[in-house]
Amino acid sequence: MIYLDNASTTKPSSGVIDAISDALNNFGNPSSMHRLGIDAENIIKKAKENASKILSVSPNNIYFTSGGTESNNTAIFGACHANIKKGKHIITSKIEHPSVLTPFKMLEEEGFEVSYIGTDENGILDLEEFENELREDTIFVSIMLVNNETGAIMPVDKLKPIMKKKSPKALLHIDAVQGFGKVLLKPKQWGVDLLSASGHKIHAIKGTGLLYINDNVLIKPFICGGGQQKNMRSGTENVVGISAFSKACEEICNYNAEYVRNLREKLKNGILENIDRVKINEAVSEYQAGHILNVSFLGLRSEILLHSLEMHQIYVSTGSACSTNKPMPSHVLSAIGCSAEEIDSAIRFSFSEDITDEDIDKTIEALIKEVATIRKYVRK
Ligand SMILES: Cc1ncc(COP(=O)(O)O)c(C=O)c1O
Known part of the structure; x- marks a missing residue:
């Protein structure tokens, strides 16, 4: 998992x-x-x-x-x-x-x-x-x-x-x-x-x-x-x-913020290098916490990607899962000026010190496969 x-x-x-x-x-x-x-x-x-x-x-x-x-x-x-x-x-x-x-x-x-x-x-x-x-x-x-x-x-x-x-x-x-x-x-x-x-x-x-x-x-x-x-x-x-x-x-008190931030950067770079039509919804690095990465995978619906990742035992969220389990457009992404397509396709990855570099490699691999499959299906 x-x-x-x-x-x-x-x-x-x-x-x-x-x-x-x-x-x-x-x-x-x-x-x-x-x-x-x-x-x-x-x-x-x-x-x-x-x-x-x-x-x-x-x-x-x-x-x-x-x-x-x-x-x-x-x-x-x-x-x-x-x-x-x-x-x-x-x-x-x-x-x-x-x-x-x-x-x-x-x-x-x-x-x-x-x-x-x-x-x-x-x-x-x-x-x-x-x-x-x-x-x-x-x-x-x-x-x-x-x-x-x-x-x-x-x-x-x-x-x-x-x-x-x-x-x-x-x-x-x-x-x-x-x-x-x-x-x-x-x-x-x-x-x-x-x-x-x-x-x-x-x-x-x-x-x-x-x-x-x-x-x-x-x-x-x-x-x-x-x-x-x-x-x-x-x-x-x-x-x-x-x-x-x-x-x-x-x-x-012993939280290793740098380790967690590196996991985030690895996943972000892996996504940017391997998947096209993505938008990272983030702040400039000084104002960006290292444990959350929000990415819009344009051309697909985030719930579909969430469940596809689940088949690989990778668990992510489409937005603020703790406020509602009903899919609702994110008021946050909307307030910061994201388009409807960017909001509909946004996935939130959030990290802890339990995650390893290998987990990130597996996540990138699964994303490459699932994003391509869903997009192919959507285009047909
Ligand atoms: C920013 C923020 N405030 C408040 C809460 C609510 O906290 P709790 O789940 O402990 O009630 C959450 C939960 O996700 C949150 O992210």
């Missing part, structure tokens, strides 16, 4: 599986006062430390959630509702994940005014448009770190200085689900107020994630009840999931 769909989800590492089994034996409730409770509480404490190291922030600012979607929803609804008296203008981009775009649409229905910022043809946030849209009454901005379809890295480090000039009250939220542990991430230095990450993108398990909330950020809790996690997220903590996420955070 050659699994090239790591932006959808990743395989839990063996270290993570061991951590899960240990945590299952440590079954105490972290709120209990006896030893079993304290053992479970210590797992959570350690997890906060491991996660905070990736962000270079204090463990006290980490809250565990059920994943990127919950973190994004909590940040967006929680901060916008808590700060409504300061203004009703909020900003995001056109290429966000549905777990950001849908809450924004819902807030728009509630009466918030929303600006959706576009990108240049490389899929990078248009900073000039961003600056122009900022207003005195802007209270919240949400921009992703790495786009899940193209791998373009957004200039999130440049946002807060611009915001301070024009919208000093506005909070900055970063959806870092696709970049966490894989690309440069300095929330403190960049003035980030809230940040979302997800465990299953870094070899932990589904249903795990975190929300970083900086000190003094006014935010309403999303889940209320017993007051766990400093009242921000009530409910007995998912100790097993948190320990899986904790181990994955520890392991991702």
Whole structure:
């Protein structure tokens, strides 16, 4: 099996599986006062430390959630509702994940005014448009770190200085689900107020994630009840999931970004050298994450190629598989100016350190064969 769909989800590492089994034996409730409770509480404490190291922030600012979607929803609804008296203008981009775009649409229905910022043809946030849209009454901005379809890295480090000039009250939220542990991430230095990450993108398990909330950020809790996690997220903590996420955070510290980028470059060059009528949907190298490669194979439908590759046990995606399993035109590729044909024929390859050079050679071989076969069939 050659699994090239790591932006959808990743395989839990063996270290993570061991951590899960240990945590299952440590079954105490972290709120209990006896030893079993304290053992479970210590797992959570350690997890906060491991996660905070990736962000270079204090463990006290980490809250565990059920994943990127919950973190994004909590940040967006929680901060916008808590700060409504300061203004009703909020900003995001056109290429966000549905777990950001849908809450924004819902807030728009509630009466918030929303600006959706576009990108240049490389899929990078248009900073000039961003600056122009900022207003005195802007209270919240949400921009992703790495786009899940193209791998373009957004200039999130440049946002807060611009915001301070024009919208000093506005909070900055970063959806870092696709970049966490894989690309440069300095929330403190960049003035980030809230940040979302997800465990299953870094070899932990589904249903795990975190929300970083900086000190003094006014935010309403999303889940209320017993007051766990400093009242921000009530409910007995998912100790097993948190320990899986904790181990994955520890392991991702050794992430070999250069190795993964080389796999991407090898596949990209192999495609360009051997297959005609292809378009690489990417940013300039400085703004391109090394673990995602989006390619349009013109003259065919991407689902057909996806299933042809599946016969070789090569698993890829047509776009953002985790947002929908129904084929829908990609709002991301459309926003960055791709034609209908480029969108219909786009395949996303996403890499992990488990992939080898040999896997890439086999993938190129399979692509050469399958693209030619499908195109021949389409022409007839
Ligand atoms: C950029 C981005 N944000 C949010 C999410 C949602 O994360 P989760 O699947 O953990 O809810 C995803 C999932 O693919 C994503 O790619």
